[in-house]
Amino acid sequence: METLEIKDLHVSVKDDDTQVEKEILTGVNLVMHxxxxxxxxxxxxxxxSTLSETIMGNPHYHVTQxxxxxxxxxxxxxxxxxxxxxxLFLAMQYPAEIKGITNMEFLRAxxxxxxxxxxxxxxxxxLAQLDQALEILNMTSDMAERYLNEGFSGGERKRNxxxxxxxxxxxxxxxxxxxxxxxxxxxxxxxxxxNHVIGPDFGTLMITHYKRILKYIHPDQVHVMMGGRIVxxxxxxxxxxxxxxxxxxxxxxxxxxxxxxxxxx
Amino acid sequence: MSExxxxxxxxxxxxxxxxxxxxxxxxxAFEEMQITNDPRFAKVDYRNWGLGExxxxxxxxxxxxxxHSTDDYILCPIAxxxxxxxxxxxxxxMKKALTELSDRLINFSTAFVNAGNFLYVPExxxxxxxxxxxxxxxxxxxxxxxxNLIVLGEGTQATICLDNQPEQAGEKIHRISEIVLEAxxxxxxITVDNFSSNKAVYVNRQAYVGExxxxxxxxxxxxxxxxxxxxxxxLVGRRSTxxxxxxxxxxxxxxxxxxxxxxxxxxxxxxxxxxxxxVLDQSRLVFNGIGKIxxxxxxxxxxQENRLLMLSDQASGxxxxxxxxxxxxxxxxxxxxxxxxxxxxxxxxxxRGLSKEVAKxxxxxxxxxxxxxxxxxxxxxxxxxxTLERKLTNG
Numbered sequence: 001m002e003t004l005e006i007k008d009l010h011v012s013v014k015d016d017d018t019q020v021e022k023e024i025l026t027g028v029n030l031v032m033h034x035x036x037x038x039x040x041x042x043x044x045x046x047x048x049s050t051l052s053e054t055i056m057g058n059p060h061y062h063v064t065q066x067x068x069x070x071x072x073x074x075x076x077x078x079x080x081x082x083x084x085x086x087x088l089f090l091a092m093q094y095p096a097e098i099k100g101i102t103n104m105e106f107l108r109a110x111x112x113x114x115x116x117x118x119x120x121x122x123x124x125x126x127l128a129q130l131d132q133a134l135e136i137l138n139m140t141s142d143m144a145e146r147y148l149n150e151g152f153s154g155g156e157r158k159r160n161x162x163x164x165x166x167x168x169x170x171x172x173x174x175x176x177x178x179x180x181x182x183x184x185x186x187x188x189x190x191x192x193x194x195n196h197v198i199g200p201d202f203g204t205l206m207i208t209h210y211k212r213i214l215k216y217i218h219p220d221q222v223h224v225m226m227g228g229r230i231v232x233x234x235x236x237x238x239x240x241x242x243x244x245x246x247x248x249x250x251x252x253x254x255x256x257x258x259x260x261x262x263x264x265x
Numbered sequence: 266m267s268e269x270x271x272x273x274x275x276x277x278x279x280x281x282x283x284x285x286x287x288x289x290x291x292x293x294a295f296e297e298m299q300i301t302n303d304p305r306f307a308k309v310d311y312r313n314w315g316l317g318e319x320x321x322x323x324x325x326x327x328x329x330x331x332x333h334s335t336d337d338y339i340l341c342p343i344a345x346x347x348x349x350x351x352x353x354x355x356x357x358x359m360k361k362a363l364t365e366l367s368d369r370l371i372n373f374s375t376a377f378v379n380a381g382n383f384l385y386v387p388e389x390x391x392x393x394x395x396x397x398x399x400x401x402x403x404x405x406x407x408x409x410x411x412x413n414l415i416v417l418g419e420g421t422q423a424t425i426c427l428d429n430q431p432e433q434a435g436e437k438i439h440r441i442s443e444i445v446l447e448a449x450x451x452x453x454x455i456t457v458d459n460f461s462s463n464k465a466v467y468v469n470r471q472a473y474v475g476e477x478x479x480x481x482x483x484x485x486x487x488x489x490x491x492x493x494x495x496x497x498x499x500l501v502g503r504r505s506t507x508x509x510x511x512x513x514x515x516x517x518x519x520x521x522x523x524x525x526x527x528x529x530x531x532x533x534x535x536x537x538x539x540x541x542x543x544v545l546d547q548s549r550l551v552f553n554g555i556g557k558i559x560x561x562x563x564x565x566x567x568x569q570e571n572r573l574l575m576l577s578d579q580a581s582g583x584x585x586x587x588x589x590x591x592x593x594x595x596x597x598x599x600x601x602x603x604x605x606x607x608x609x610x611x612x613x614x615x616x617r618g619l620s621k622e623v624a625k626x627x628x629x630x631x632x633x634x635x636x637x638x639x640x641x642x643x644x645x646x647x648x649x650x651x652t653l654e655r656k657l658t659n660g
Contacts, residue, residue, distance in 0.1 A: 056616055084618035096613035100631025100638070106614070109627060113618040147631075164617060 042225035087171030191216030309522030388418030476502030
């Protein structure tokens with residue numbers, strides 16, 4: 001069993017316009033093991049995406065306190081590519097478009113990055129894996145020949161993120177708002193992809209606003225984030241409660257002093 | 266060069282059994298050369314490259330003058346063509362694509378031409394296999410001063426590639442190519458320059474595009490030495506189209522300056538210029554994209570995109586789009602950018618485990634390799650990619 005641990009994590013970001021550092025995460029604590037499905041819910045602007053990007057190692061986010069540990073080894077000094085090879089994966093909300101690089105080239109490079117230089121993945125094995133993954137996601141093989149995310153619709157991008165998840169087979173995956181911008185059919189398909197990798201050797205952290213996706217991917221633990229930290233943890237029923245009472249109900253119950261940007265009318 | 270010495274050298278340059286009209290053309294160009302100016306390549310100073318001057322005489326090679334013509338087309342050195350196919354050759358040589366002896370380098374090249382191929386594909390020929398012209402076998406002296414003439418007859422379809430051997434002898438290259446597309450013809454033209462670092466290169470390529478003809482032109486500018494290049498397509502016939510895709514890489518201390526022009530001379534013509542350059546080390550790369558629409562060419566489209574990717578703080582680059590429009594009923598647009606590697610793209614690739622080095626390579630290859638991927642013929646595409654790769658890694 002492997003463990004990903006977030007300890008008292010404080011993170012700040014420099015505003016591009018004003019150049020002022022602003023603290024977004026104010027002490028996040030979280031322990032995940034392989035074999036577990038976690039969900040983080042919370043209102044807009046509470047730091048969910050900051051948390052996922054920081055765990056992955058996006059240089060835009062600065063850790064000012066606390067630690068991120070994979071099997072008790074700190075990842076803080078590791079760059080993003082080393083974290084990826086160590087077993088982390090982030091399905092991004094806004095993956096970059098890269099014209100000129102095909103999906104296929106990119107996937108092969110990603111798999112080969114995890115192998116010794118002189119032992120690249122045999123093309124036959126690669127194509128067999130790719131075909132299987134495409135089939136799970138109801139994707140056609142011409143997706144492989146298209147340029148990376150270029151001109152993809154919202155749904156195609158999400159599928160493509162999950163295609164990479166299926167091919168790369170990380171130890172821990174963070175799925176940042178996988179459900180946003182997806183219709184029901186597409187949501188079912190990407191959920192099927194995620195469920196395919198869920199198992200004893202895989203842990204996942206889903207970031208979401210809504211309960212909707214949790215109908216298809218069942219969480220063992222649900223965490224609620226507000227004001228840059230996790231304020232409550234429970235089982236799947238916590239999500240039901242949030243759906244009924246809204247984030248403001250929980251905020252008032254816990255007596256937390258934060259503004260809920262969007263959810264308060 | 267004094268006029269007397271020049272004339273002696275001119276006589277030394279004559280092809281065996283050269284027709285009088287051809288020698289007369291040399292003479293005229295030689296005279297014009299004394300009174301014309303060097304062509305202008307904005308923001309490129311090439312005065313001390315030694316272009317437009319003869320080198321000390323190199324060893325003269327035995328000319329392998331072989332006629333490669335088949336049942337489908339005529340292909341031979343111009344030295345043969347001007348004798349064996351004189352009438353046809355004379356109809357096109359400096360008559361349609363390149364018509365004016367307007368600057369000193371054209372005049373120099375015309376006066377002292379010592380090499381080049383003539384390719385004529387007769388009307389309504391559909392060539393399944395590409396024709397590749399490699400310059401060197403026809404080079405007469407160590408410095409190539411060549412003139413290629415490529416003619417596609419009406420309704421003809423062909424894929425033609427034009428390249429060179431990097432190890433080719435000589436210090437200076439002057440290479441003129443005329444490309445004539447008669448009505449309704451379709452040409453996939455792939456030109457790759459891959460000259461070594463000790464050579465100063467001048468290329469001038471002029472295309473004439475007739476009625477409803479279509480030119481798809483991919484250029485690989487992968488030389489290691491200093492280069493000035495003039496690439497020009499003239500949309501002469503109604504409803505003709507031309508696309509020029511230029512991929513250029515500069516490295517070391519070299520300079521490459523390119524004027525890429527498209528002129529819409531007739532109504533309902535479409536011209537597109539797309540240039541992408543990668544600038545490494547202390548090199549300099551200048552793209553001058555020039556789109557011109559003349560009065561009366563209504564319903565035309567002229568678009569251009571010039572993009573440079575700078576990979577070094579010591580490199581310099583310019584992307585200058587110029588649109589000259591003398592007609593109202595047109596669609597014209599341009600985009601230009603000089604940028605560095607996109608951090609978001611690198612982060613995304615690295616987030617999948619790719620090292621920074623590999624991620625950079627992928628982004629750069631993606632940026633510059635995009636035109637290569639559009640070459641339909643597999644063999645030419647792979648050769649193009651190989652040369653590109655050579656330039657990126659060792660350039």
